[in-house]
Amino acid sequence: MLARRLASPFAFAAAAARLLSTAAPAASSVGGGDRGVGSGDTLGKRLLKLIYPKRSAVIVLRKWAEEGRTVQKYQLNRVVRELRKYGRYKHALEICEWMRTQPEMRLLPGDHAVHLDLVAKVRGLASAEKFFEDMPERAKAPSTCNSLLHAYVQNGAREKAEAMLEEMARAGYLTCALPFNHMMSMYMASGELERVPEIIKELRRYTTPDLVTYNIWLTYCSKKNSVKSAEKVFDLMKGDRVLPDWMTFSLLATIYINAGLHVKGRDALVEMEKRASRKERAAYSSLLTQYASLSDRGNLDRVWNKMKQTFRKFSDTEYKCMLTSLTRFDDIAEAMNIYREWESASGTRDSRIPNTILSYYIKNCMIEKAESFLSHIVEKRVKPSYSTWELFVWGYLSSNRTDKVLECLKKALSCLEKWEPNHQLATAIFSQVEKTGDIDAAEKLLVTFRDAGYVTTEMYNSVLHTYAKAELMPLIVEERMAQDKVAMDEETRRLLRLTSKYPIGEVSTLMS
Numbered sequence: 015m016l017a018r019r020l021a022s023p024f025a026f027a028a029a030a031a032r033l034l035s036t037a038a039p040a041a042s043s044v045g046g047g048d049r050g051v052g053s054g055d056t057l058g059k060r061l062l063k064l065i066y067p068k069r070s071a072v073i074v075l076r077k078w079a080e081e082g083r084t085v086q087k088y089q090l091n092r093v094v095r096e097l098r099k100y101g102r103y104k105h106a107l108e109i110c111e112w113m114r115t116q117p118e119m120r121l122l123p124g125d126h127a128v129h130l131d132l133v134a135k136v137r138g139l140a141s142a143e144k145f146f147e148d149m150p151e152r153a154k155a156p157s158t159c160n161s162l163l164h165a166y167v168q169n170g171a172r173e174k175a176e177a178m179l180e181e182m183a184r185a186g187y188l189t190c191a192l193p194f195n196h197m198m199s200m201y202m203a204s205g206e207l208e209r210v211p212e213i214i215k216e217l218r219r220y221t222t223p224d225l226v227t228y229n230i231w232l233t234y235c236s237k238k239n240s241v242k243s244a245e246k247v248f249d250l251m252k253g254d255r256v257l258p259d260w261m262t263f264s265l266l267a268t269i270y271i272n273a274g275l276h277v278k279g280r281d282a283l284v285e286m287e288k289r290a291s292r293k294e295r296a297a298y299s300s301l302l303t304q305y306a307s308l309s310d311r312g313n314l315d316r317v318w319n320k321m322k323q324t325f326r327k328f329s330d331t332e333y334k335c336m337l338t339s340l341t342r343f344d345d346i347a348e349a350m351n352i353y354r355e356w357e358s359a360s361g362t363r364d365s366r367i368p369n370t371i372l373s374y375y376i377k378n379c380m381i382e383k384a385e386s387f388l389s390h391i392v393e394k395r396v397k398p399s400y401s402t403w404e405l406f407v408w409g410y411l412s413s414n415r416t417d418k419v420l421e422c423l424k425k426a427l428s429c430l431e432k433w434e435p436n437h438q439l440a441t442a443i444f445s446q447v448e449k450t451g452d453i454d455a456a457e458k459l460l461v462t463f464r465d466a467g468y469v470t471t472e473m474y475n476s477v478l479h480t481y482a483k484a485e486l487m488p489l490i491v492e493e494r495m496a497q498d499k500v501a502m503d504e505e506t507r508r509l510l511r512l513t514s515k516y517p518i519g520e521v522s523t524l525m526s
Contacts, residue, residue, distance in 0.1 A: 058093045064105055071108035087119050094128060107132040123155035130158060134165035156187040163193055167200040175200060191217060191224040198230045210234045225256050232265040244269045260289035260297035267304050276308060292324065299335040306339035314339055330364045337370040346374055357394060365399040376409035384409060400429040411446055416455050419443055427466045435468040444476035451483035453519050469498045478509035486519035
C-alpha cells in the first residue's frame with residue numbers, strides 16, 4: 015500500500031485550485047449558490063484554506079449559508095474526498111457531521127461509510143462502533159459494514175474483524191473482493207501468511223478477485239520468496255481479465271530480482287515504467303529503488319532525469335529514494351549534490367533526508383564526517399530525530415566510544431514519548447560496556463533503559479558480568495530487580511555468588 019501523502023500548503027492550494035476550476039455555475043435561485051469559476055471564491059476553496067486543525071469547518075459552512083448561498087451535497091463530498099486524501103481528517107469529519115444535521119441532504123450508505131471511517135481515524139475504534147450502532151438500519155449496508163471492518167483491521171482488532179466478516183456473510187454482503195482484501199492485509203501485517211491462501215479460497219466462493227487482491231497475493235509470494243507461485247498468480251490474473259498496474263509489475267520485479275532472475279526483473283521494470291505517470295508518480299520511486307538493486311546506474315540516472323522533465327518539484331520521499339540509491343553506488347559526491355538541491359528546494363526539514371547521508375558516513379566508519387554533517391544540518395534548523403541519534407549510537411559502538419554511546423542513547427530516547435524496545439540495540443550496548451568492565455557506564459545504562467520503561471533479566475546479568483570483570487560487588491541487586499519486576503534466573507544467582515567475594519563497588523553504593 016502506498017503511504018498517504020503528507021499535507022502541505024502547496025498540496026492544499028492545488029486541491030483548492032482543482033475544486034475552483036470545476037466549481038458549479040451560480041445557482042439560478044434567489045440568493046444564488048456558488049459564484050462560479052470566474053469569481054475566485056468557492057466554498058471548497060474556503061474549506062481547504064483552513065489548514066490548521068483548531069479552525070472549524072462548521073463556522074465556514076454557517077458563514078457561507080448566512081451570505082445567502084446554497085450548499086450542495088456533491089460539492090461537500092468532493093471537499094471531504096480532498097481533505098481525506100491529504101490527511102485532514104478533523105475538518106472532513108466536521109463537514110460530515112454538519113451534513114448529517116441538514117434535513118434536506120439525503121445521505122446514502124456510502125456517505126455514512128465515509129463518516130464512520132473518519133470517526134475511527136479522529137476519535138478511535140470505540141466511537142466508530144458506537145456510530146455504527148446508532149446508524150439508521152437502512153444505512154447498515156455493505157459499504158458501512160466494510161468501513162467498520164476496515165476500522166477493525168486498522169486497529170488490529172482481529173477477533174472483531176473475523177466476527178464482522180461472518181456477519182457480512184450471513185447478511186449476503188460479501189459481493190465484492192474488498193472485505194477479503196481487508197482481511198488479507200490484516201493477516202499479512204500480523205505475519206500470519208498461511209491465512210492468505212485460505213482467505214483467497216473463501217473469496218472465490220463468493221466473488222472474483224480484483225486488482226488489489228492480486229497485488230496482495232503477489233506480496234504474499236514475495237514474502238515467501240516463491241517465483242513459481244508468483245508466476246502462477248499472474249497467470250490467474252490474466253485468466254480473470256484483471257488488468258495489472260505498476261504495483262503488479264513492481265512486485266514481480268522484486269520477486270525476480272531477489273531470486274537472481276535479472277532478465278525477467280528488467281522485463282517487469284519495462285512494463286512497470288509504461289504505467290508510470292503523473293497520477294502514478296510513486297511508481298518512479300519504486301523504479302529508482304529497483305534499478306539501484308540491479309546495480310544499473312544508467313537506468314537510475316535515466317529515470318531521475320525523466321522525473322525532472324515530468325515533475326515541477328520532487329517530494330521528500332523521492333529525494334530520499336534517490337539519495338539512498340546513490341549511496342548504494344558509493345557516489346557520495348553526487349548524493350551531496352542532490353542533498354543540497356533538497357536543502358534549497360524543500361521547506362520540510364525532514365530529518366529522514368539527511369539521515370541517508372549520515373547513514374552512509376557511519377556505515378563506512380567516517381564518524382568525523384558524520385559529526386561535521388550533523389553540525390551542518392542543525393545549523394540549517396533540521397531537528398535530529400530518534401533515528402538520527404540511533405545511527406550515532408551504532409557508529410560510536412563500532413569505534414568503542416562508550417561515553418558518546420550513552421550520550422546519544424539519551425538524546426535518542428528523549429525524542430520519543432514511548433520507546434518501542436530495540437532488543438538488538440540494547441544487547442549490543444550492554445555487551446560493549448560489559449567488555450570494558452566499566453561499572454559506572456553499566457549502571458548509568460541500566461538507569462537510562464529503566465527510564466525508557468525497558469529492563470530485562472539479561473540487562474541485569476550484563477551489569478553483573480561487568481561487576482565480575484571489574485572484580486567488584488554490587489549492592490541490593492535482588493531488591494532492585496524486584497522493584498523493576500524482573501525475575502532472577504540461574505545466571506543471575508551464579509553471578510551474585512561470584513561477585514559477593516569482591517569488595518563493594520562505589521558506584522553500586524551511589525546507584526543503590
